[in-house]
Amino acid sequence: xxxxxxxxxxxxxxxxxxxxxxxxxxxxxxxxxxxxxxxRDRYGLTQIKFDPSKKDIxxxxxxxRNEWVVRxxxxxxxxxxxxxxxxxxxxxxxxxxxxxxxxxxSKTLPFELKENTEEANEAxxxxxxxxxxxRPELQRLLKLKDEYMQxxxxxxxxxxxxxxxxxxxxxxxxxGARDFLVPSRLHPGKFYALPQAPQQFKQxxxxxxxxxxxxxxxxxxxxxxxMDRHYGEFYQxxxxxSFVTQEDVFEIMEPLMIELTEKFSNKKITNLEENGRFKxxxxxxxxxxxxxxxxxxxxxxxxxxxxxxxxxxxxGVFSQAVQNGGVVHALKVEKGSEFTRKEIDNLTETxxxxxxxxxxxxxxxxxxxxxxxxxxLGDELTAKLIKELNAKTGDIIFFxxxxxxxxxxxxxxxxxxxxxxxxxxxxTKAAWCWIxxxxxxSYSEIEPEKIDFEHNPFSMPQxxxxxxxxxxxxxxxxxxxxxxxNGFEASSGAIRNHDPEIMYKAFEIAGYSKEEVDAQFxxxxxxxxxxxxxxxxxxxxxxxxxxxxxxxxxxxxxxAFPKDGKGKDLMMDSPSEVTEKQxxxxxxxxx
RNA sequence: GGAUCCGUAGCGAAAUUGGUUAUCGCGCCUCCCUGUCACGGAGGAGAUUGCCGGUUCGAGUCCGGUCGGGUCCGCCA
Numbered sequence: 001x002x003x004x005x006x007x008x009x010x011x012x013x014x015x016x017x018x019x020x021x022x023x024x025x026x027x028x029x030x031x032x033x034x035x036x037x038x039x040r041d042r043y044g045l046t047q048i049k050f051d052p053s054k055k056d057i058x059x060x061x062x063x064x065r066n067e068w069v070v071r072x073x074x075x076x077x078x079x080x081x082x083x084x085x086x087x088x089x090x091x092x093x094x095x096x097x098x099x100x101x102x103x104x105x106s107k108t109l110p111f112e113l114k115e116n117t118e119e120a121n122e123a124x125x126x127x128x129x130x131x132x133x134x135r136p137e138l139q140r141l142l143k144l145k146d147e148y149m150q151x152x153x154x155x156x157x158x159x160x161x162x163x164x165x166x167x168x169x170x171x172x173x174x175x176g177a178r179d180f181l182v183p184s185r186l187h188p189g190k191f192y193a194l195p196q197a198p199q200q201f202k203q204x205x206x207x208x209x210x211x212x213x214x215x216x217x218x219x220x221x222x223x224x225x226x227m228d229r230h231y232g233e234f235y236q237x238x239x240x241x242s243f244v245t246q247e248d249v250f251e252i253m254e255p256l257m258i259e260l261t262e263k264f265s266n267k268k269i270t271n272l273e274e275n276g277r278f279k280x281x282x283x284x285x286x287x288x289x290x291x292x293x294x295x296x297x298x299x300x301x302x303x304x305x306x307x308x309x310x311x312x313x314x315x316g317v318f319s320q321a322v323q324n325g326g327v328v329h330a331l332k333v334e335k336g337s338e339f340t341r342k343e344i345d346n347l348t349e350t351x352x353x354x355x356x357x358x359x360x361x362x363x364x365x366x367x368x369x370x371x372x373x374x375x376x377l378g379d380e381l382t383a384k385l386i387k388e389l390n391a392k393t394g395d396i397i398f399f400x401x402x403x404x405x406x407x408x409x410x411x412x413x414x415x416x417x418x419x420x421x422x423x424x425x426x427x428t429k430a431a432w433c434w435i436x437x438x439x440x441x442s443y444s445e446i447e448p449e450k451i452d453f454e455h456n457p458f459s460m461p462q463x464x465x466x467x468x469x470x471x472x473x474x475x476x477x478x479x480x481x482x483x484x485x486n487g488f489e490a491s492s493g494a495i496r497n498h499d500p501e502i503m504y505k506a507f508e509i510a511g512y513s514k515e516e517v518d519a520q521f522x523x524x525x526x527x528x529x530x531x532x533x534x535x536x537x538x539x540x541x542x543x544x545x546x547x548x549x550x551x552x553x554x555x556x557x558x559x560a561f562p563k564d565g566k567g568k569d570l571m572m573d574s575p576s577e578v579t580e581k582q583x584x585x586x587x588x589x590x591x
Numbered sequence: 592g593g594a595u596c597c598g599u600a601g602c603g604a605a606a607u608u609g610g611u612u613a614u615c616g617c618g619c620c621u622c623c624c625u626g627u628c629a630c631g632g633a634g635g636a637g638a639u640u641g642c643c644g645g646u647u648c649g650a651g652u653c654c655g656g657u658c659g660g661g662u663c664c665g666c667c668a
Contacts, residue, residue, distance in 0.1 A: 036626080051625070079626085083628090088628085109601080109602090109618085111603090112602060112618065114629070117629090119602095120602055177667050178667085222667095224666060349594090350663095456668080493668095541668080564661095
């Protein structure tokens with residue numbers, strides 16, 4: 001070893017020892033007749049000092065610059081009276097350097113690493129990620145992620161789960177996101193796809209009798225990134241169990257999520273049921289009451305249907321919406337009457353982005369009701385609405401009149417934005433909940449009359465085959481559930497459909513022939529014909545959860561080497577062009 | 592694909608209504624300094640204001656385009 005100690009471990013008890021430290025020059029304070037260097041490694045800082053009496057090393061010490069890598073050997077001494085640095089753990093001692101070895105030099109950094117300096121822009125930091133990683137905060141996050149993954153692994157191992165790796169070179173799957181394709185050299189014209197999730201493999205493991213599987217699984221999706229969605233690749237704690245019900249999955253997951261929250265955040269878990277379990281919200285209720293299938297339950301702001309009250313009113317926007325089979329929902333926001341005109345305009349844009357046609361409101365000010373719609377509603381109905389919503393002076397009520405889903409989602413977006421504006425998102429809280437009872441089917445967004453899978457075609461319909469035969473497809477619920485944390489989707493899972501007959505029937509309703517199902521999901525269906533156990537599981541997005549637990553503004557901070565917002569690796573300059581020879585071998589022509 | 596914000600020395604920022612030589616802090620370089628720890632002092636270098644074009648006597652500032660980046664919608668579990 002080049003060192004006897006790290007830069008974080010020396011203290012008074014080491015006084016008098018001869019030690020060797022290695023690290024980076026973090027800071028240099030040259031006093032002419034004495035030079036102090038703060039030597040840094042990932043464990044901490046130690047002050048080393050040079051004085052001119054040791055002529056042979058003084059010259060070298062004078063040359064040292066920031067981020068040079070050195071090895072210093074010398075005596076640990078107590079600092080003189082009143083010169084200890086209380087800010088660092090090693091502040092009571094320093095090392096009197098007797099031998100100095102310059103292990104490497106450094107150019108002037110493209111941005112500063114010092115504490116108390118503003119962060120440089122992200123593109124620059126990503127290009128020089130290897131420098132940015134030296135910052136204590138990123139060091140901390142790398143370590144945190146390691147411990148976080150260890151915690152999950154331990155938890156599941158202790159409960160009899162087996163970690164199994166599934167293929168990275170897999171097959172394109174017709175459902176879901178865009179695939180990353182990998183051309184096959186041995187099979188010209190054919191392609192592998194990187195897995196969007198190990199979904200089919202883990203189900204096949206269940207058929208293979210594994211019983212309890214998990215994997216910190218890389219997942220690949222070629223979709224545009226978001227603040228909570230890393231481009232291209234991300235990781236799920238993918239898990240699956242045989243012979244379980246939805247309840248069994250919840251029982252396994254909840255204590256793990258609680259443990260992760262307690263160990264890896266400073267947040268207090270709120271919104272638990274009296275029995276200590278996570279709240280469960282049926283999908284339909286979540287959309288109606290919170291306007292989202294991933295509601296943020298750290299704050300109330302509840303939406304109320306007022307369809308019955310306004311269905312025959314004189315305000316055409318409301319009554320027409322109801323006549324067309326739609327609904328009218330209302331959101332009361334306390335203290336919302338203080339919103340400025342511009343803020344309300346912005347909220348209207350927020351609603352419109354979710355396909356609402358506009359955003360009606362009643363603002364209850366001191367001695368005055370400000371609203372563009374009161375003249376149509378009339379005083380009586382206005383009073384009724386205010387009463388129904390229990391609104392007081394200072395509040396504002398927003399309305400959405402549209403088909404059910406648009407009314408829900410647009411008002412949900414407004415709810416979310418109001419919470420931002422009013423500072424209702426309390427980062428000291430962790431509000432977990434399950435969204436359950438997802439619908440199995442909905443009308444296709446592309447062909448309005450066509451029935452399509454709402455979520456995931458592999459879920460078991462509630463009521464099984466009988467439901468599929470007897471019920472209106474739009475009324476069929478699935479054993480499908482999402483786990484939500486502070487308004488972020490933390491996980492998604494299901495009890496799977498393991499029965500070939502139910503599978504074919506489920507696909508038939510969505511318009512797939514037996515042949516099509518065989519062609520697209522052949523391996524899975526074939527497997528189910530050979531004794532598939534009932535099974536289910538879920539797959540928490542571990543990076544996103546840690547991002548929320550750590551209050552980070554970007555999921556990129558969770559990755560050692562993240563892609564930028566356009567999917568590029570600025571450090572490695574990928575994606576990049578390849579040689580003609582490579583393309584030729586793969587039978588690929590670039591247009 | 593769409594919306595929106597941003598782009599000024601290596602980094603972070605400033606620059607009234609368009610007006611002289613583009614300012615400040617940090618960093619960098621040289622010199623001085625034996626107890627600092629965001630050391631201090633003196634001096635210095637460093638900019639085609641992302642790029643192209645336009646309006647104007649005059650553009651960092653206004654207009655059009657373009658490139659790059661952030662966030663959001665679409666998309667995505």
